[in-house]
Amino acid sequence: MxxxxxxxxxxxxxxxxxxxxxxxGVALGVATVVGVVTLDHATIEGYARPRQAQDRPDIELTAAGGIVGTSEALENLEGISAASQFFQNEATLEAASPADGRPAQVRAQLYAIEARYATSFALFGVEQGADLAVDAPEAQVLIGPAIAREQGVGLGDIVHLSRPVRASRKRCEDGVLVDLDTGEIDRPVPQAFRVVGILTREGVGRSAAGNVVVVDYPQGEALYRGTSIQPRFWAVKDPTVDLERLRRTLASTYSYALNKGVVIGQAADERAFRTGVRMLGLLALVLGLYVIFHTLSMSLTERVTEVGTLHALGSTRGQIGRVFFVEAAALSGAGAVVGAGLGVTLAYVSAKAGITTLGVGKFVQTFHVPWGTVGLLTLVGFAVALVGSVYPLVMIGGTNTLAAIRGEDALKRTKKQSAKFHLMYAALLAILVPGLYLVLVPVVGEMTGELVGVLLGLLGVLAVVILLSLLLPVVLTALCTAISKPLSTLFPFAGRIATRAMQDAPARIGVSACAIGLVAAGFVGLHGMTASLRGEVETWAAEAVDQKVWLQGLPPTKFDDLAAHLMGFPGIVGVEKGSARQYAPFLIVGSNGPTMSAYGPLAEGADMLERFETERTILLSRRLARDLDYAIGDSVQMKATGGAVIAFEVIGITDAYGYWTHPDERMYGLISDRWMAKDFCIASEVVTAASVRFDRSRPMTAEGHLGVLRAALENLHPETPSFQLRPGVGVRDYALLDIGRDFIVFDLLLALMAGLAALGVLNGMLLATLERTRELGVFKALGASRSQVGGAMFLEAIVVGVVGGGLGVVLGLLSTPVIVKALDSIAGLDLQATSPGLWIPLTFAGAVIVAALSSLYPIWRAHTVNAVRAVRTK
Amino acid sequence: MTEAMLDVQDLYKIHGGSGEDHPVLRGVTFRVEPGEFVCIMGPSGSGKTTLLHLLSGLDEPSAGQVHLGGVDLTHAGERRRTVVRRDQVGYVFQFFHLMPNLTVEENIGLPLAIAGRSVKSQSGRITELAKTLGIEERLGALPHELSGGEMQRASIARALIGGQPLLLCDEPTGNLSQAAGREVMEELRRACDDEGRTVVLVTHSPRDATFADRVLLLVDGEMRAEEELRGPGLTEDDIHAALNRASI
Structure with missing residues (x-):
């Protein structure tokens, strides 16, 4: 050996x-980051896969009236990476020479798509044969597996396709679904196609139970000549562009539908949440590596006599370096592997417990692990931890062997090298690791210039902490000793020993205080953010839900009668409909203008109300307008029932109307119920639900509102008292509770990091204890009690906790505006930076407690020092 | 004339510090022949340990030359000196310097591992050596479980296992009881007589010096050639007399 x-x-x-x-230390860092990435992947895959239509691309678009869209034009739009003209219809397939006993004709679902773009969508695979050729001399077709099997059709066979006899088509015209048939006799003409490929049982190949055919778009168009084909496009979303920007790009020219699988985890607030979780993962990784570096550095000090002895016995510097390298590789490797396993397990347990990166209480059906990314992150953790071991190697080069075997300071000559290495490692932790991490685990959504600036700001805070601790530990040490010195009067022995121990080990104290500081900053910054989010909800609630009550479970009631009845009761100034809804492509609510005209923009004048009622106009919620960049006067394109794309002019941006508790959606638009009926054929004269607005100028408690409404409704429907009432204050409180519940994920991650920081302090103190074994033995030999020795170490930990906690609170408070800015950039949330309040003293106290707890094991080790043994050897 | 095991010529070592040079060794010259047991005595601060560091190539002289087994250490680089030390020198430290995490057996086998030799194949030799030194029962123990004498005997076994021709011993009995010290000295004498090793011993103890073939006195960094004592049959009285003459 x-x-x-x-x-x-x-x-x-x-x-x-x-x-x-x-x-x-390494394991917790790697586990956190692997856990975060795995959980995020499992969340998105678990939600997206079951919901994603497998035979649909990311986006399906229809051009607005008067717009002649082309796939080339679409591909030039921001947010679209590939596009193709497309239509889908029923067809009849007839084999040229059907096998015995097989029916001559079979109904199939026909997909026509531009052959040259077909592969971009990856919606079907070819099991046998080839894909459709571009500009083929004869008409080609791909057939589904069921047709191949049941019709006995194979590659190279000729099949005849024809459209079915046209069914009666309808369109919503002025609120009525009208038949568009002309009454002429319809005679479809079969056309010959050569089978060039058989589809796999995936995506398009699975639709219509495998009875499916795919043809090139122009040939499909020829097949359906004489009929009205609704021109549509399939498009692939550019993953580097946010949904909001894509929506903004498309909004004025196209009506579109997004595949649900593409939308999951991509909404602005979801992106912000997921990015936040990912950034916490990065912080954990950096902290873990920071701790292992610190441990290895300290370990060198402890083992300098060993190094000297080995050198005196004839070991070359290279041999000694290999000892440290093998040891560091073993520790880092074990840490990384354990961390990866722990991370995947943590993610699994969290997912099963309903803790996901989209919030708490959301359960995923399947659990997918991104093994590639997990492997790479594990490797990064291992590699960077290993680089930490280069430090002892560098230091060994300058170790003074004679001093080491004499028990003197053998590392005196290496101070300059040490400073250079610390600078290098600080750069690695503050720049290279975050850079590499962001490549492997990118920010969710679009990397805008603004977001880059915000990220750089946060990384700057991280860099300051790391540089401060690694390069200028004296600053923190001075602070620690300044705090501990006065304590020497209270605890003469413990105070003096603690002060001297801190003065002698600035690097250890600096790193310990900063590790605690980083986590404390995370807690304060995070709770500053949640306080800001709560502030935003409260601002929204003041306009959207306060003084309102939602009413459900009514027997079918004419809205006009309901509104007229309720508005006769004291304090009620408005009644809103909630049942007329349509997604086109965002939520559209049909409303009655006159019953909302006592508040909000419609109260600004009769002209406004008249425009809302008589023209195609729309009121947008603030979040929708902000996210999709709509302003008053803009035109919103919506696809009406029947396919026509209709424009509505934005006349107001407000949260005063239209919010409904189910589904909880803050991005919506309101149009008059007249247009809802006319363009979407959705009638809403009779309702079973409504929301009721009370007069703000006549303050009344929620109980008062409910009392008035109960009285009013019992009067209207004396036979049905079982309606449900939900006051606005309850809605607001639920939204606030939701924030606290969802952000528990952040708290859990920060708790893990607090464990890491505690490990950093513990490792430092433990190694210092081992290094000072002889000194501790002498203290004991001179009569120092266990409580005096332990007290000195406890005092040191408390002081480190106080300084780390203080540093963390300051950094956290400074970070809050940066995080709020990040939320603005990622999620488009208009937040005001708010103080985390009670979390400031709680975080500070937590930092001190964590530091104090982490000193307990080193104190126990100090108590086990054998005084006799310690003093009898040099 | 045979090649000396050690040939030291006009050796100087000057320590700098506090703006003032402090000469530790001043023109030390002597030879040690192969198989010889030489003892260097002198008061504290006379430069004995510094001399051993220079003889082993651990330190570099300010002036003068050290030839070890024919190799000029003065002009050798650090790596060359380390290799010479590994191949030529067994070192016994005053404070043992056993590796705290290795068992006695592993500590003894350390020079073999350093030289890239198989420790396993030499386990019989390790046991034999431990038996000779009376620590056979302690092979599985960790250093902190040993007495001072046992630690020093483990340290001597470590110095002997590699078969290096030169043993440099720095106050090997300084921390031992009289009985343990005697056992250690007998072991060193045996290594010299039975195995033909060359031993250079630094000590304060006249009793230890009686085991040597030759005693050199080092006073204030200078070798007192006129007080050199030659054995065999040196007594403690002879040594005390020489020390008195040298005003030690």
Missing amino acids: GLASIIARRSITRRLGRTLFSIL
């Missing part, structure tokens, strides 16, 4: 505490 393996193996197995805590 070689020297390196003997020493490294023994060092690992004999110093179990140090080994365990070092591995745990």
Whole structure:
């Protein structure tokens, strides 16, 4: 067995505490980041896969009236990476020479798509044969597996396709579904197609139970000549462009439908949440690597006599370096592997418990692990932890062997090298690791210039902390000793020993305080963010839900009668409809203008109300207008029932009307119920639900509102008292509760990081204890009690906690506006930076407690120091 | 004339510090022949340990030359000196310097591992050596479980296992009881007589010096050639007398 393996193996197995805590340091860092990435992947896959229509692309578009869209024009739009003309219809397939006993004709679902773009969508695969050729001399077709099997059709066979006899078509015209048939006799003409490929049982190949055919668009068009084919497009979303920007791009020219699988996790607030979770993962990774570096550095100090002895016995510097390298590789490797396993397990347990990166209480059916990314992140964790071991190697180069075997400071000559290495490692942790991480685990959504600026700001905070601790630990140490010195009067022995211990080990104190500071900053920054989010909800609630009550479970009632009845009761100034709804492509609510005219923009004048009622106009919610960049006067394109695309002019942006509790959607538009009936054929004269608005100028409690409404409704429907009432204050409170519940994920991640920081402090103190074994033995020999020795270490931990906590609170408060800016950039949330309030003292106290707890094991180790043994050897 | 095991010529070592040079060794010259047991005595601060560091190539002289087994250490780089030390020198430290995490057996086998030799194949030799030194029962123990004498004997076994021709011993009995010290010295004498090793011993103890073939006195960094004592049959009285003459 070689020297390196003997020493490294023994060092690992004999110093179990140090080994365990070092591995745990790397493992917790890697586990957090692997857990975060796996959970996010599992969340999105678990939600997206079951909901994603497998035979549909990311986006299906229809051009607005008067617009002649082409796939080339679409591909030039921001947010679209590929597009093709498309239509889908029923067809009849007849084999040229049907096999015995097979029916001559079979109904099939026909997809016509531009052959040259077909592969861009990856919606079907070819099991046998080839894909459709571009500009083929004869008409080609891909057939579904069921047709091939049941009709006995094979590659190279000729099949005849024809459209079915046309069914009666209808369109919504002025609120009526009208028949568009002309009454002429319809005679479809079969056309010959050569079978060039058989589809796999995936995507399009699975639709219509495999009875499906795919043809080139022009040939499909020829097949259906003489009939009205609704021209549509399939498009692939550019993943680097946010949904909002895509929607903005398309809004004025196209009506579109997004595949649900594409939308999941991509909404602005979801992106912000997922990005936040990912950034916490990065912080955990950096913290873990920071802790292992610190541990390895400290370990060198402890083992400098060992290094000197080995050198005196004839080991070359290279041999000694290999000892440290093998040891670091073993610790880092074990930490990374344990971390990866722990991370995947954590993600699995979280997913099963309903904790996802889209919030809490959301359960996914399937659990997918992104093994590639997990492997790469594990490798990054291992590699960077290993780079930490280069530090001892660098230092060994300058170790003074004679001083080491004499028990003197053998690392004096290496101070300059040490500073250079610290700078290098700080750059690695603050720049390279975040850079690499962002490549492997990118920000969710679009990387705008603004977002880059915000991220750089946050990384800057991280860099300041790391640089401060690694390059200028003296600053923090001075602060620590300044705090501890006065304590020497209270605790003469413990105070003096703690002060001196801190003065002697600035690097250890700096790193410990900063590790705690980073986590504390995370807590304060995060709770500053949630406070800001709560503030935003409260602002929204003041306009949208306060002084309102939602009413459900009414027997079918004419809305006009209901409104007239309710508005006769004291305090009620408005009644809104909630049942007339349509997605085109965002939520559209049909409303009655006159019953909302006492508040909000419609109260601004009769002209406004008249325009809302008589023209195709729309009121947009604030979040919708902000996200899709709509302003008053803009035109919104909506696809009416029957396919026509109709424009509505934006006349107001407000949250005063239209919010409904189910579904909880803050992005919507309101049109007059007249247009809802006329363009969408959705009637709403009779309702079973409504929301009721009370007069703000006559303050009344929620109970008062409910009392008035109960009285009013019992009067209207004395036979049905079972309607449900939900006051606005309840809606607001639920929204606030939702924020707190969803952000528990962040708290859990920060708790893991607090564990990491505690490990950093613990490792530092433990190694310092081992290094000072002789000194502690002498103290004991001189009569120092256990409480005096332990008290000194406890005091040191408390001071580190106070400084780390203080630093964290300051950094956290400074970070809050940056995080709020990030939310504005990622999610388009218009937030005001708000103080985290009670979380400031709680975080500070938590930092002190974590530091104090992490000193307990080193204190116990100090108590086990054998005084006799310690003083009898040099 | 045979090649000396050690040939030291006009050796100087000057320590700088506090703006003032402090000469530790001043023109030290002597030879040690192969198989010889030489003891260097002198008061604290006379430069004995510094001399051993220079003889082993751990430190570089300010002036003068050290030839070890024919190799000029003065002009060798650090790596060359390390390799020479590994191949030529067994070192016994005053404070043992056993590796705290390795068992006694592993500590003894360390020079073999350093030289890239198989430790397993030499386990019989390790046991034999431990038996000779009376620590056979302690092979599985960790250093902190040993007594001072046991630690020093483990340290001597470590110095002997590699078969290096030169043993440099820095106050090997300084931390031991009288009985343990005697056992250690007998072991060193045996290595010299039975195995033909060359031993250079630095000590304060006249009793230890009686085991040597030759005693050199180092006073204030200078070798007192006139007080050199030659054995065999040196007594403690002879040594005390020489020390008195040198005002030590």
